[in-house]
Amino acid sequence: MLTITSLQASVEGKEILKGINLTIGKGEIHAIMGPNGSGKSTLASVLAGREDYDVTGGTVTFQGADLLEMSPENRAREGVFLAFQYPVEIPGVSNTNFLKAAVNEVRKHRGQEPMEPKAFLTMMREKMALVEMDQAMVSRSVNEGFSGGEKKRNEIFQMAMLEPKLSILDETDSGLDIDALKIVANGVNKLRSKETSTIVITHYQRLLDYIVPDFVHVLYKGRIVKSGGKELALELEAKGYDWIKDLAQEEVTA
Amino acid sequence: MSEVLNLQEKLVKEFALVEGALNGQAKTPVHAIRKQAMKRFAELGFPTIRHEEWKYTNIMPVVKNDYVLAPQSSTTLTKADIEPFLMPDVKANVLVFVNGAYAANLSTIISTKNVEILPLVEAFTKKTVIVEQHFAQIAAWQNDAMLALNTAFALNGAYIEIAKGAVVEEPFHLLFVNDSRAQSTFAPARNLIVVGANAEATIVESAHTLATGENVGFTNVVSEVVLADNARLHHYKIQNDVEQSHFIGALYAHQEATSVLNTVVVTLSGGIVRNNLSAVLAGKGADTHFYGLYLVNGKTLVDNHTLADHAVAHCTSNELYKGIMDDRSTGVFNGKIMVRADAQKTLAYQSNRNILMSPHATVNTKPQLEIFADDVKCSHGCTAGQLDDESVFYLRARGLDKEQAQALLLYAFAGEITEKIGLEPLRERLETIIAERLHQELV
Ligand SMILES: Nc1ncnc2c1ncn2[C@@H]1O[C@H](COP(=O)(O)OP(=O)(O)OP(=O)(O)O)[C@@H](O)[C@H]1O
Ligand SMILES: [Mg+2]
Numbered sequence: 001m002l003t004i005t006s007l008q009a010s011v012e013g014k015e016i017l018k019g020i021n022l023t024i025g026k027g028e029i030h031a032i033m034g035p036n037g038s039g040k041s042t043l044a045s046v047l048a049g050r051e052d053y054d055v056t057g058g059t060v061t062f063q064g065a066d067l068l069e070m071s072p073e074n075r076a077r078e079g080v081f082l083a084f085q086y087p088v089e090i091p092g093v094s095n096t097n098f099l100k101a102a103v104n105e106v107r108k109h110r111g112q113e114p115m116e117p118k119a120f121l122t123m124m125r126e127k128m129a130l131v132e133m134d135q136a137m138v139s140r141s142v143n144e145g146f147s148g149g150e151k152k153r154n155e156i157f158q159m160a161m162l163e164p165k166l167s168i169l170d171e172t173d174s175g176l177d178i179d180a181l182k183i184v185a186n187g188v189n190k191l192r193s194k195e196t197s198t199i200v201i202t203h204y205q206r207l208l209d210y211i212v213p214d215f216v217h218v219l220y221k222g223r224i225v226k227s228g229g230k231e232l233a234l235e236l237e238a239k240g241y242d243w244i245k246d247l248a249q250e251e252v253t254a
Numbered sequence: 255m256s257e258v259l260n261l262q263e264k265l266v267k268e269f270a271l272v273e274g275a276l277n278g279q280a281k282t283p284v285h286a287i288r289k290q291a292m293k294r295f296a297e298l299g300f301p302t303i304r305h306e307e308w309k310y311t312n313i314m315p316v317v318k319n320d321y322v323l324a325p326q327s328s329t330t331l332t333k334a335d336i337e338p339f340l341m342p343d344v345k346a347n348v349l350v351f352v353n354g355a356y357a358a359n360l361s362t363i364i365s366t367k368n369v370e371i372l373p374l375v376e377a378f379t380k381k382t383v384i385v386e387q388h389f390a391q392i393a394a395w396q397n398d399a400m401l402a403l404n405t406a407f408a409l410n411g412a413y414i415e416i417a418k419g420a421v422v423e424e425p426f427h428l429l430f431v432n433d434s435r436a437q438s439t440f441a442p443a444r445n446l447i448v449v450g451a452n453a454e455a456t457i458v459e460s461a462h463t464l465a466t467g468e469n470v471g472f473t474n475v476v477s478e479v480v481l482a483d484n485a486r487l488h489h490y491k492i493q494n495d496v497e498q499s500h501f502i503g504a505l506y507a508h509q510e511a512t513s514v515l516n517t518v519v520v521t522l523s524g525g526i527v528r529n530n531l532s533a534v535l536a537g538k539g540a541d542t543h544f545y546g547l548y549l550v551n552g553k554t555l556v557d558n559h560t561l562a563d564h565a566v567a568h569c570t571s572n573e574l575y576k577g578i579m580d581d582r583s584t585g586v587f588n589g590k591i592m593v594r595a596d597a598q599k600t601l602a603y604q605s606n607r608n609i610l611m612s613p614h615a616t617v618n619t620k621p622q623l624e625i626f627a628d629d630v631k632c633s634h635g636c637t638a639g640q641l642d643d644e645s646v647f648y649l650r651a652r653g654l655d656k657e658q659a660q661a662l663l664l665y666a667f668a669g670e671i672t673e674k675i676g677l678e679p680l681r682e683r684l685e686t687i688i689a690e691r692l693h694q695e696l697v
Contacts, residue, residue: 048651052643076653084651088644092666098649101662105653141666142648158652 001026001197002047002067002166007058009046016042018222019058024166027194031208031233032201034219035241040201041085043219044170048082049075062166076102077109079165083155083172085201090142095154096124098142099161106162127160131187148175156184160191167191168199173207185210205237220248259299261317265440266296268323269406284378287390292406298399307398310586310618311557316500316526319470321440323407329357331433336360339429339462343679346458347371347426353433353441354410368420368453370413374444377413384415389446392478392534393506400502401530404476408444411475414457418450418482425456425677432463432471432499445477449485449513456488456677463499470525475503481513483537488676489515491529494522494687497552504530509569511537518674520684521548521556522691532561535569535597546575547671549664549688550583557586562604564597564627571601576671577608578664579615590622593630600630608638609667611660661692 002024009017016039024030032040046053047060049072060067067075090098103123104114115123128138131153143151152172159167169188173181188211192198200211208216208230216232217224220241225248226232236244269292273285300317301308329352336350349371350360356373363371370381377385389408395401412428432441449455463471481487493501501524507515521527533542548556562571577585587606608617621634641663649659668688675681 050647071655072647072650073653073655076651082651084648088642088648090645090648090663090666092669093649093662098652098654098662101654101658102649102652105655105658109653162652 001028001063003059003061005059007043007046007060008056009042009053010056011042011053015056016053016222017046020219020222020224022217022224024197024199026197028215029192029198029200029211029213031213031216031230032199032219033203033216033233033236038219039222040219041170044082044085044168044199044201047075047168048072048080073105074109076162076164077106081159081162081164081167083152083159083167083169085170085174087143087151087155089144089146091144093142095138095140095142099124099158102158103161123161127157130160130190131157132183133157149177149180152176153180153184156187160187163191165195166197166199168201170201171203172200173202173204181207182210205233208233218244220244223248261319261321262296262299264321265323265403266292272407272409282378282382283386284389288406288408291390291395291402294396295399295402295406298402301399307559307588310584311526311528311555313502313526313528316472316502319438319472321438321472323440329353329355329360329433331357331360331431333360335464336429336431336462339431339460341427341458341680341683344427344677345424347424348429349412349426350429350431351410351412351443352431353439354430354443356410356412365422365424368417369422370415371426372413374411374413374446375409377446381413381415384448385413385446388448388478388480388508390478392480392508393476393504400474401476401504404442404444404474407442411443411445413446414455415448416450416453416455416485419452420450421454422456425458427458427460430459430461430473430475432461432473434463434465434469434471434498438465438469438471440472440474442474443476445475447477447479447487449479449481449487451482452484453482454486456490458490458492458677458680460492461495461499461501461503463496465496465498470498470500472500473503474501477505479505479507479515481507481509481515481540483510484512485510486514487516489517490675490677490680491517491519492680492684493520493524493527495524497523497525497554500525500527502526502528505532507533507542509533509535509537509540509542512539513537513541515542516674516676517544518671519546519558520671521546521550522687523550523552524554524556527554527556528559529557530559532563533571534563534565535571536565538566538568540569542569542571543674544571544573544575545671545674547668548575548577548579548585549668549691550578550585551580553582555584555586557588559588561590561592562602563592563594564600564602565594566596567598567600569597569600571603573604574671575606576667577606577617578611578667579608579617580611582612582614584615585617585619587617587619587636588622589620589634590624591632591634593625593627593632595626597627598629600627600632602630602632604634606636608636609641609664610638611640657693664692665689
């Protein structure tokens with residue numbers, strides 16, 4: 001699905017990603033953890049195509065194609081979805097209109113006709129039920145005045161509508177209350193298939209209790225310094241990051 | 255410069271001619287004012303960028319042309335010619351003025367009860383008392399050359415009087431056609447609108463130019479508006495004229511206690527467009543709303559000068575102007591809030607927000623606050639910049655291309671103004687035009 005090789009990226013001249021290697025197979029869930037400022041969101045942004053970041057080295061192949069060559073919209077249309085850590089508020093643009101435009105763009109890209117209004121509404125209702133969003137929220141402007149948790153839930157609602165192949169969830173758990181976390185995680189699990197892959201960026205084991213990862217990676221200072229199975233997350237929860245930092249230090253000095 | 259003097263001299267001469275043809279009216283107080291105004295215009299001359307009020311708007315390209323003063327002869331235009339300028343699906347009183355002159359054959363009057371609708375020149379004789387009370391009293395022309403000029407030539411235009419307590423459902427569409435097909439034409443017009451106590455009305459004003467070849471139309475529409483106690487007036491000015499047109503116009507309102515004025519000015523195209531808007535809040539609890547949208551491209555220049563003049567206590571003014579400028583277009587906004595010493599407990603808000611879509615587009619925005627009372631709440635702010643990158647990226651990350659994302663954001667930005675238009679079909683029409691302009695299919 002996705003192969004990242006020696007990926008380096010910088011912002012405003014400052015190098016943030018210092019050679020990331022990561023391979024994600026079809027149907028897999030990968031968790032990325034790591035201390036604040038280690039570059040997790042940067043990696044997610046680079047994959048989604050944010051233009052503020054300069055890719056200074058490496059390659060990213062998505063379903064056999066060069067992802068870095070694609071515009072952000074083409075990545076989305078090809079099936080890359082980023083659930084933002086900080087979703088923006090867009091006053092005046094209704095969720096419904098925006099989603100209709102987005103869904104139809106994806107369909108156009110696949111050579112499909114735009115959706116009939118009725119079919120679209122049916123789909124909306126179905127996906128709303130999945131993440132337990134109410135109509136009032138969907139009718140409002142995109143994220144405008146939404147609480148932190150509502151914004152995160154709206155991200156997953158959008159994901160459900162767009163049916164991506166690769167979903168990158170950047171701290172989707174932060175801001176969600178305990179019940180909302182279950183609902184959102186449930187939604188994500190229901191949307192999964194053997195054909196889709198997920199990258200879950202999180203600081204806490206809690207989310208991984210529901211969305212159980214196949215692999216866990218620790219990102220530290222722009223590098224993946226440790227990878228393992230789901231038990232690595234539990235180990236991090238128990239021990240913190242100091243031992244990882246020491247590990248990384250040893251690697252650099254060695 | 256000499257061409258400018260030419261036009262000025264030409265207008266002075268024209269005035270003498272028009273005056274000569276006035277007969278009986280020549281001795282009325284209204285005429286005395288017009289004569290003084292002409293004298294004043296001749297002294298002041300057309301404003302230049304050396305005048306503080308015209309600093310960013312050079313009208314030399316407007317006044318250098320060789321115009322004829324609107325001929326009074328009846329028009330050859332037909333209803334079919336003006337059809338594109340009408341509001342579809344609206345039952346409205348349509349008053350059409352061609353080169354200033356009232357065209358009865360093109361107009362449709364449907365409201366008959368509680369309203370008095372007359373060409374201004376007829377009102378001078380039929381409505382002398384009201385006219386003499388208000389005409390040229392609300393719009394202070396003494397130190398404003400353009401207004402003095404308009405006052406001098408004030409014959410054409412509409413007189414609308416809404417009776418006390420009448421709520422007139424059908425809007426009044428004042429439609430000014432500048433027919434410059436044969437020759438570049440200067441078409442001044444003057445309206446006097448009197449809304450009685452507890453009455454309510456909606457007025458739509460639009461100007462349209464027909465020009466061929468090198469010809470340019472220059473339209474100058476000034477309205478004086480009086481709102482009696484608790485009166486409500488909704489005034490929508492729609493400017494979507496051709497490139498070969500210039501518009502300099504104004505609305506001056508006088509508001510008595512608890513009256514409400516809602517104005518929305520939407521400018522979508524034209525040559526040089528200047529709108530003055532001023533409301534004097536003269537009665538306790540009066541409320542005024544100024545909304546404006548300018549969405550322009552090419553070389554259009556649009557200049558909005560506003561004044562909310564709080565003369566007494568407990569009044570509110572609320573102002574929001576938004577601009578989107580592309581290509582080499584220019585936006586000018588000058589918003590003045592005056593709070594006089596007696597105007598305690600004033601609430602006055604003002605905001606001007608601009609988006610520049612091209613490196614060659616410019617905007618000059620200036621708030622002016624003059625506050626002489628101490629117990630007031632005033633705020634103002636202006637911004638000029640590009641569309642928010644974060645928002646554009648967010649939309650692109652969901653599959654919209656850059657143009658679509660921008661269009662959606664701009665449409666939303668403009669929507670905050672168009673939604674203030676209470677006349678549904680007009681609002682929808684404008685939103686469709688805006689969506690088309692932004693190359694966006696949004697329904
Ligand atoms: N636009 C930017 N300009 C300057 N520095 C930036 C920019 N974006 C990110 N950085 C820096 O890059 C580093 C990595 O940031 P990033 O947001 O990727 O961290 P993160 O791992 O997601 O952290 P967190 O866990 O707090 O979300 C930080 O030091 C951050 O300050
Ligand atoms: Mg982050």
